[in-house]
Amino acid sequence: MKVAKRTFDAVIVGAGGAGLRAALQLSESGMKTAVLTKVFPTRSHTVAAQGGVAASLGNSTEDNWHWHMYDTVKGSDWLGDQDAIEFMCKKANEVVVELEHYGMPFDRTDDGKIYQRPFGGHSMNYGQAPVMRSCAAADRTGHAMLHALYQRNVRANTQFFVEWMALDLIRDADGDVLGVTAMEMETGEVSIFHAKATIFATGGAGRIYFSSTNAFINTGDGVGMAARAGVPLEDMEFWQFHPTGVAGAGVLITEGVRGEGGILRNSSGERFMERYAPNLKDLASRDVVSRAMTTEINEGRGCGPDKDHVLLDITHLAPENIMKRLPGIREISIQFAGIDPIKAPIPVVPTCHYQMGGIPTNYKGQVVVPQGDNNNVPVRGFYAAGECACASVHGANRLGTNSLLDLLVFGKSAGETVVEDFEAGNLSLKPLPDDAADVSLARLARLENQTNGESVHEVRLAMQRTMQKHAGVFRFNDLLKEGVEAIKAVAERAKNTEIGDKSKVWNTARMEALELDNLIEVAKATMISAEARKESRGAHVRDDALDNAETPNGRDDANWLKHTLWYSEGNRLAYKPVNLKPMSDDVEPIALAKRTY
Amino acid sequence: MTKRTVQFKIYRYDPDKDDKPYMQDISVELEASDKKLLDAITRLKVKDDTLSFRRSCREGVCGSDAMNINGKNGLACLTDVDSLQQPITLRPLPGLPVIRDLVVDMTQFFKQYHSITPYLINNEPAPERERLQTPEEREELNGLYECILCACCSTSCPSFWWNPDKFVGPAGLLAAYRFIADTRDQATSERLDNLEDPYRLFRCHTIMNCVDVCPKSLNPTRAIGKIKDMMLRRAI
Ligand SMILES: Cc1cc2nc3c(=O)[nH]c(=O)nc-3n(C[C@H](O)[C@H](O)[C@H](O)COP(=O)(O)OP(=O)(O)OC[C@H]3O[C@@H](n4cnc5c(N)ncnc54)[C@H](O)[C@@H]3O)c2cc1C
Ligand code: SF4
Ligand code: SF4
Ligand code: FES
Numbered sequence: 001m002k003v004a005k006r007t008f009d010a011v012i013v014g015a016g017g018a019g020l021r022a023a024l025q026l027s028e029s030g031m032k033t034a035v036l037t038k039v040f041p042t043r044s045h046t047v048a049a050q051g052g053v054a055a056s057l058g059n060s061t062e063d064n065w066h067w068h069m070y071d072t073v074k075g076s077d078w079l080g081d082q083d084a085i086e087f088m089c090k091k092a093n094e095v096v097v098e099l100e101h102y103g104m105p106f107d108r109t110d111d112g113k114i115y116q117r118p119f120g121g122h123s124m125n126y127g128q129a130p131v132m133r134s135c136a137a138a139d140r141t142g143h144a145m146l147h148a149l150y151q152r153n154v155r156a157n158t159q160f161f162v163e164w165m166a167l168d169l170i171r172d173a174d175g176d177v178l179g180v181t182a183m184e185m186e187t188g189e190v191s192i193f194h195a196k197a198t199i200f201a202t203g204g205a206g207r208i209y210f211s212s213t214n215a216f217i218n219t220g221d222g223v224g225m226a227a228r229a230g231v232p233l234e235d236m237e238f239w240q241f242h243p244t245g246v247a248g249a250g251v252l253i254t255e256g257v258r259g260e261g262g263i264l265r266n267s268s269g270e271r272f273m274e275r276y277a278p279n280l281k282d283l284a285s286r287d288v289v290s291r292a293m294t295t296e297i298n299e300g301r302g303c304g305p306d307k308d309h310v311l312l313d314i315t316h317l318a319p320e321n322i323m324k325r326l327p328g329i330r331e332i333s334i335q336f337a338g339i340d341p342i343k344a345p346i347p348v349v350p351t352c353h354y355q356m357g358g359i360p361t362n363y364k365g366q367v368v369v370p371q372g373d374n375n376n377v378p379v380r381g382f383y384a385a386g387e388c389a390c391a392s393v394h395g396a397n398r399l400g401t402n403s404l405l406d407l408l409v410f411g412k413s414a415g416e417t418v419v420e421d422f423e424a425g426n427l428s429l430k431p432l433p434d435d436a437a438d439v440s441l442a443r444l445a446r447l448e449n450q451t452n453g454e455s456v457h458e459v460r461l462a463m464q465r466t467m468q469k470h471a472g473v474f475r476f477n478d479l480l481k482e483g484v485e486a487i488k489a490v491a492e493r494a495k496n497t498e499i500g501d502k503s504k505v506w507n508t509a510r511m512e513a514l515e516l517d518n519l520i521e522v523a524k525a526t527m528i529s530a531e532a533r534k535e536s537r538g539a540h541v542r543d544d545a546l547d548n549a550e551t552p553n554g555r556d557d558a559n560w561l562k563h564t565l566w567y568s569e570g571n572r573l574a575y576k577p578v579n580l581k582p583m584s585d586d587v588e589p590i591a592l593a594k595r596t597y
Numbered sequence: 598m599t600k601r602t603v604q605f606k607i608y609r610y611d612p613d614k615d616d617k618p619y620m621q622d623i624s625v626e627l628e629a630s631d632k633k634l635l636d637a638i639t640r641l642k643v644k645d646d647t648l649s650f651r652r653s654c655r656e657g658v659c660g661s662d663a664m665n666i667n668g669k670n671g672l673a674c675l676t677d678v679d680s681l682q683q684p685i686t687l688r689p690l691p692g693l694p695v696i697r698d699l700v701v702d703m704t705q706f707f708k709q710y711h712s713i714t715p716y717l718i719n720n721e722p723a724p725e726r727e728r729l730q731t732p733e734e735r736e737e738l739n740g741l742y743e744c745i746l747c748a749c750c751s752t753s754c755p756s757f758w759w760n761p762d763k764f765v766g767p768a769g770l771l772a773a774y775r776f777i778a779d780t781r782d783q784a785t786s787e788r789l790d791n792l793e794d795p796y797r798l799f800r801c802h803t804i805m806n807c808v809d810v811c812p813k814s815l816n817p818t819r820a821i822g823k824i825k826d827m828m829l830r831r832a833i
Binding site: 043047110137148151217456501 | 611612613614630632642643645646647649650651652653654655656657658659660661675696697698700703707711715716717719723725726727728729730731732734735738742743745746776779781782
C-alpha cells in the first residue's frame with residue numbers, strides 16, 4: 001500500500017475538550033497544526049458531560065483553591081500528585097473565565113455571574129459542608145463547552161482532519177516521537193503525519209466494560225497506541241463507577257441531580273446514604289456512593305422485580321426547577337427509563353464511567369517515563385492531556401467536575417509547553433525511520449487476509465463481560481487472579497479477529513477491529529494492575545484488604561502509596577512514588593488521613 | 598419487551614463494489630434489551646458487518662446517527678424501534694451526497710454553519726472575571742445553544758435541497774440567531790449584513806419541516822422569523 005506523508009509542526013490526535021483546548025494554543029501561536037479526529041469535533045464524548053466544571057469562583061458560597069485542592073487530594077485517596085493538583089486548582093478560575101469569554105452559555109446567578117451548584121466530594125472549609133463549585137450550563141455543560149471550544153477554533157482557523165483515525169505512534173531508535181500513522185475513513189488510505197510534536201487527547205476507554213456511560217467511540221485509542229509503542233500506562237486499576245447510570249441502559253444521570261437535591265433510596269424508601277456518609281450523605285465521593293449502593297443491592301434492599309437497582313428521587317423538587325436546571329436529565333429519563341422524574345423516581349445502578357489512569361504526564365503535559373533512576377523523564381516530542389492522560393490529578397478516585405477542568409487546564413498547559421519548546425527551538429523534525437508505517441500496514445494486512453477468525457463483536461463481548469465480572473465495583477482476590485488469565489486468553493483471541501467487510505470506503509467493521517486492539521491493551525493493563533495492588537484505595541476495593549487499625553479503609557500506605565506503571569511488553573509492572581509535595585510554598589502538603597465523608 | 602424479529606428495508610451503496618444503490622431486505626432478531634433503532638441496527642451489524650452508519654453517544658447529544666427513518670429524518674438512538682411500522686425503511690439523509698450506505702457527506706452542511714461566523718465576537722478587552730449576563734438575558738439562548746448539528750432539519754428542508762450552496766438552512770440560521778441573541782456578542786449588524794441576500798436567509802418559506810423533525814425540539818423557524826423581523830426593523 002502506498003503511504004502518503006504529511007508534515008506539520010504539531011499534530012494533535014483528538015478534538016474533544018482537551019484536544020480543542022490544546023489546539024487553540026497552537027493555532028493562535030501560528031504553528032502549523034493538524035488536529036485528527038475520528039468524529040466531527042462536536043461529536044466527541046465531551047459533548048455528553050452534564051453536571052459542570054469545577055472552579056472556586058465563589059459566586060454563591062465562599063470558596064478558594066485551597067479547599068478545592070484539599071477535596072481533590074482527599075478524593076484521590078492521596079494517590080494524586082500534589083504538585084499537579086495545586087496547579088489545576090489554582091488555574092481553575094482563569095480557564096473557566098476564559099471559556100466564558102469564548103462564549104460558553106453558562107447559567108447565571110441573579111447578579112449575572114456564572115451559576116454554580118454543589119457536587120459530590122466538593123466541600124467548604126476542609127470537608128465541613130457542601131460548597132457550590134460546579135460551574136454549569138443547565139445539565140448540558142459538556143455540550144456547551146465543546147461547542148464553545150470548537151467555535152473558538154473556527155475563529156482561530158485550526159486545521160482539522162475529520163474522520164481520520166490515528167492507528168499507531170511513530171517512534172525512532174532514540175525513542176523520540178515523530179508523529180502518527182492515520183487512516184482516512186472516506187478512502188481507507190493510510191498517511192503518515194510527521195511532526196515535531198505530537199499531542200494525544202483521545203479520551204477514555206470506558207467501553208472495556210459491558211455496562212458503561214461512555215460512547216461507542218471511547219475505545220482508548222491513544223492509550224493503546226502508547227502502550228504498543230512501549231510507553232507504560234499509569235494507575236490503570238482505577239476506574240470510576242458512577243453511582244447513577246440508568247439501570248439497563250447505562251446512560252448517565254449527572255451527580256448534579258443530587259447537587260440540586262436528589263436523594264437515593266432503597267426498596268424500603270430509606271435514604272440509605274445517611275448511614276454511609278453522615279456529613280455529605282448523597283453528595284459523598286463517587287466511589288463511596290457506588291459501594292454503598294452495591295452493598296444495599298447485595299444485601300437484598302434493591303428495587304424492582306429483580307432487586308437489582310436503587311432509586312434516585314427528585315419528585316420532591318419543584319417541577320419548574322427540574323425543567324430549568326435538569327432538562328436534559330428529564331429527557332434522558334423519559335427516553336431511556338420510560339419515566340418522568342417529576343412524577344416518579346429514576347432506577348439507577350453504578351456504571352463504569354471514567355478512567356483515572358492513563359499515559360503518564362507531568363503538569364506541563366509532557367509524557368514522562370522512567371529512565372535510570374529518574375522516574376519522570378520526558379519523551380521527546382510526546383505530550384498528552386485529558387482523560388487519556390494521567391497527570392495525576394485524580395489519583396484513585398476523581399471528583400465530579402474535575403475532569404472538564406482537567407481538559408481545560410492540561411489541554412492549555414500541553415499546548416503552552418509545545419509552543420514554548422517550539423519557539424525555543426527545542427523541537428526538530430527528525431528523519432522518519434524507513435519502517436515508520438510498517439506496524440500499521442501489518443495490522444491492516446492481517447485483517448485483510450485473516451481467515452477462520454472470530455468476529456470482532458464476539459471477542460469484544462468476551463472482553464467486556466470479563467472486565468465486568470472480574471474487575472467491578474468490589475474486587476475479589478480469586479476473581480482477580482482468574483481475571484488475569486481470562487483477559488490474557490481474550491487478548492489472544494483478539495489477534496485473530498476477522499471482518500466480512502473488505503471495502504476501502506467508510507469501513508466501520510475495520511475501524512471496530514482496530515479499536516478492539518486498543519481496548520485490549522487497556523483491559524490487560526487494568527486487570528493486571530488491579531490484581532497486583534493488594535490494598536483498597538479509592539475506586540479499587542478488594543475483599544482481602546478491609547478496614548482495620550493499621551490500614552484504615554483497607555488502605556496500606558506503608559506498601560502501596562505508589563503509582564502503578566504497566567508495560568504491554570511481557571505485562572511487566574513497575575512502580576513510582578506519589579508526589580506528596582505541592583508545587584509552591586503557598587500551601588502545606590495535605591497530610592495522609594483516613595477518608596470519611 | 599421480549600425477543601422479536603423486525604424487518605428492514607435499507608438503502609445500501611458501497612462505491613467500492615456497487616454500480617448503483619439498492620434497497621436491501623433484511624430481518625434481525627432483537628434481544629429484549631434492544632429498545633432503540635440504534636440498538637436494532639447495531640444488532641443487525643453483528644449479522645452483516647458491511648452495513649455502515651455513524652454513531653457515537655447513543656443518547657441523542659452527539660448528532661452522529663441522523664438518518665431518514667420511514668420517510669422522516671430522526672436520530673436512530675432516540676427512536677423506539679417498536680414504534681416503527683415494518684418493514685422499517687432506512688435511507689441516508691436526503692439531499693446530501695452519499696458516501697456509503699447511511700453515511701452522507703456533510704461538507705455542504707458544515708460549510709453553511711461555518712458561513713455565519715459561528716463564534717462569539719466581542720472586541721473589548723477581556724475583563725478579569727466573567728462578563729455579566731442576567732438570568733433573563735441568558736434565557737434568550739435557550740432553544741438555540743442546544744443544537745447538536747445533526748442536520749435532520751436542513752436535510753428535510755426543500756429550500757436547502759434546491760440551494761444547498763446558497764441557502765444557509767435552518768441549522769445555520771438557528772446558530773446565527775444564537776449569537777445575535779447573546780448580549781455578550783457585539784456583531785449583530787455584521788451578522789445581519791451577512792444574511793442580507795435573496796438566498797442566504799430569504800429562501801426560507803416557512804414550510805416548518807425543520808421544526809417537525811428536530812430531535813432536540815428546537816424551533817429554527819422561530820429563530821429565522823426573529824432574524825427577518827430584525828432585518829425589517831433596521832430597514833425602516
Ligand atoms: C456521560 C458523561 C458525563 C460526564 N459529565 C462530566 C461532568 O459533568 N463534569 C466533568 O468534569 N466530567 C464529566 N465527565 C467526564 C468528562 O466528560 C470526560 O472525561 C472528558 O470529556 C474527556 O474529554 P477528552 O477531551 O479527554 O476526550 P473526548 O471528549 O472523549 O475526545 C476524544 C477525542 O479523540 C478522538 N479520537 C479518539 N481516538 C482517535 C483516533 N484513533 N484517531 C483520531 N481521533 C481519535 C475522538 O474523535 C475525540 O475527538 C463525563 C463523562 C461522561 C461519559
Ligand atoms: S421553515 Fe424554512 S428552514 Fe424550515 S424547513 Fe421550511 S423553508 Fe426550510
Ligand atoms: S436544529 Fe435540531 S435538527 Fe437542526 S441540526 Fe440542530 S439539533 Fe439537529
Ligand atoms: S449516537 Fe449520538 S446522537 Fe445518536
